[in-house]
Amino acid sequence: MPELPEVEVSRQGLLPYLSEQYLVGAVVRTPRLRHAIPPDLDTRLAGLRVDAILRRGKYLLLDCQSTRGGGWLLLHLGMSGSLRLVPPGTPPQKHDHVDLLFARTVLRLRDPRRFGALLWHEGADVDRHPALVDLGIEPLSDAFTGDWLYAATQRRRVAIKPLLMDSRLVVGIGNIYAAESLHRAGVSPLRRGDRISRLRYRLLADAIRSTLAASIAAGGSSVRDYVHSDGGAGCFQLSCAVYGRAGEPCPDCSRPVRAIRQAGRSTFYCPRCQR
DNA sequence: CGTTACCCCTGGAGGC
DNA sequence: TGCCTCCAGGGGTAAC
Numbered sequence: 001m002p003e004l005p006e007v008e009v010s011r012q013g014l015l016p017y018l019s020e021q022y023l024v025g026a027v028v029r030t031p032r033l034r035h036a037i038p039p040d041l042d043t044r045l046a047g048l049r050v051d052a053i054l055r056r057g058k059y060l061l062l063d064c065q066s067t068r069g070g071g072w073l074l075l076h077l078g079m080s081g082s083l084r085l086v087p088p089g090t091p092p093q094k095h096d097h098v099d100l101l102f103a104r105t106v107l108r109l110r111d112p113r114r115f116g117a118l119l120w121h122e123g124a125d126v127d128r129h130p131a132l133v134d135l136g137i138e139p140l141s142d143a144f145t146g147d148w149l150y151a152a153t154q155r156r157r158v159a160i161k162p163l164l165m166d167s168r169l170v171v172g173i174g175n176i177y178a179a180e181s182l183h184r185a186g187v188s189p190l191r192r193g194d195r196i197s198r199l200r201y202r203l204l205a206d207a208i209r210s211t212l213a214a215s216i217a218a219g220g221s222s223v224r225d226y227v228h229s230d231g232g233a234g235c236f237q238l239s240c241a242v243y244g245r246a247g248e249p250c251p252d253c254s255r256p257v258r259a260i261r262q263a264g265r266s267t268f269y270c271p272r273c274q275r
Numbered sequence: 276c277g278t279t280a281c282c283c284c285t286g287g288a289g290g291c
Numbered sequence: 292t293g294c295c296t297c298c299a300g301g302g303g304t305a306a307c
Contacts, residue, residue, distance in 0.1 A: 002300070002301090003300060003301090006300085033284095034283075034284095034301090034302080034303080058301075058302095076301085076302090077300095077301090078284095078300095078301055078302080079284090079299070079300060079301050079302095080284085080285075080286085080299085080300085080301095095285080111284095112284080112285050112286065113283085113284045113285050113286080113299090113301095114283080114284055114285080115283070115284070115301055115302075116301090117302095155277090156277085157277080157278085158277080158278065162278090165301090167301090167302075174300050174301070175299090175300055175301085176300055177300090243300090263278090263279070263280090264279085264280075264281085265299095265300095265301095266298085266299085
């Protein structure tokens, strides 16, 4: 569920509550999600202060440095993860796997499918963590342009849609935003990466940036104690043009949206508007 | 090397 | 009501 916008909205929602706050411990109810949760998490975190919350791709990074052995907490929400802030003592519900305990609040991780992750990185330079070291460009960075995409895909024969979802190329674009960005740019999800013009890559980069930014802006207004969500409405707060709309009319040309499968994932697109 | 297939896990929807 | 199948917003790994 969470793609880049949802993670970024969670980051912004957590920031005012957790920055400069001291951790007092952790409660781990489930030994492993995608990976094993650090077994000594409770003692390791006690006394550390959250100095910053960053995002890299779909990872949330809590900077917990200290003069004596601090590090970084890496959080990934997988397909079904969500975070919320609850008062201390709030009884956990099903799939509430981990609590990060602060003096006056609890950050609670819920993840029914357990595809998420909670990792610890010892030391200061979190970019060297194995989960982050091979990640690609940030789509909201200034360096992410149509020209960059064009240059990076000249030897890629794979279809553009799975290419956009490859986090070693560009991070944060999941199944929904890949479909929506391609529709907005008028590019077929089936088109090979090395067969898209520079001009159309510029349209695509702009579409990715604006789609992600609009979703962040829409989500940013609704965050309080409940830090993102199960996004049940689909594309977070925004409505989707094609995702999940097989057979419905394309908003631009009214012809039916087509559903196919690519690399094991569903793809939605308009065969008329997207070439 | 690039690319595909499969796996991890639970829950909801829909068919029978 | 139950049981079955299929599907789901992610990503890591093995195999071709």
